[in-house]
Amino acid sequence: MAAEVDAQLVAAAVGVAQQRGQAVADVPLTAIAKAAGISRSTLLRRLNGTRAALDEAIRAAGIDPGGRPPVRERAIEAAGYLISERGLGAVTLDAVAEAADCSLPSLHSIFQGRDGLLAAVFDRFSPVLDVEALAMTPPDRIEDTIHEIYQALITAFGQEPRVMPALFADVLARPTGPARQVLEQATPRMLHSIERLLAAEMQAGRLRQLPLPLLIQLMIGPLVLHMLLRPVLETSIGRQLPTVEESCQVFTAAFLRSVAAQSPTPDATHPSAQT
Known part of the structure; x- marks a missing residue:
């Protein structure tokens, strides 16, 4: 079930995006949580664990949250769902590149290999x-x-x-x-x-x-x-x-x-x- 996002969270996300000169989709959840005066874990609980609900609430308010998230964000999200669905052993850079719709060289460039990606996933989740x-x-x-x-x-x-x-x-x-x-x-x-x-x-x-x-x-x-x-x-x-x-x-x-x-x-x- 989709989370009902409080209007204050929408306002916080939009406000911090304007301050940083970024699209809302590019603003890290940590920065949004700080602007809302709550912890990142509290923000995630209110969003049922994913920022998709926040993006939808922002669109419903008549604001475009931005285009596709950066490759780094897409890769971390894709790897997280692959780990959840298939287990860690099945998560390869090839599988993540396909799920995140990005190139294999870009993953190597951003994360310096699979270990770097897994470390980023662990930090996120x-x-x-x-x-x-x-x-x-x-x-x-x-x-x-x-x-x-x-x-x-x-x-x-x-x-x-x-x-x-x-x-x-x-x-x-x-x-x-x-x-x-x-x-x-x-x-x-x-x-x-x-x-x-x-x-x-x-x-x-x-x-x-x-x-x-x-x-x-x-x-x-x-x-x-x-x-x-x-x-x-x-x-x-x-x-x-x-x-x-x-x-x-x-x-x-x-x-x-x-x-x-x-x-x-x-x-x-x-x-x-x-x-």
Whole structure:
């Protein structure tokens, strides 16, 4: 179902395009989200994971969003859908060139090969950019920080094309396959950003002093598994399944309870404890 695009998003897209002197279709979603005062992941959720709905809303407002997107944008979008539909192993530069209606030399020139293209696809459809932006300007409260990280993960795993589930499926099916290389290259960036967010809380004494790799696994593991299984759960148990936002709140509260620094237990022999 097509997303209903808020008029404020249309105005933000048109305004930033005018400021940059570009067609709306050429303006990155990151810039549109900034102009609208929201995060990129929030913008993607409102557009159901694709900017096509925004382009249609702009046309409906009587404005031409512009011609065909640049080759880079078409290639990333095409590769994302190929990964979602066929798996990472089937995505070749030839297949992407055909799907994006561009030449093979142009892909080599823009991305310097398949690895460069896959890295760009991962940046576009993974939560890395959103988590990096969050690490630059974190919320004041740890509850909001964890919630925002979860929202970025929810967007990445729930949007179309379903690149992240396809990557995880490939890693689980073929541990030495191509998805492993993609994740090995990109995951450290995300973990570094999460480490920056959590280390401050540990230093302030609000989180337990746990090994950071395990702390991060405790945080993202349950939600990632939930988002991977959610399409099946929605079919099998239907209304018993909480909404995505309700699930996000539950996971946030559960993580904070499990890793919150424990207050010192009063000494039963101390006079102040015997009241």
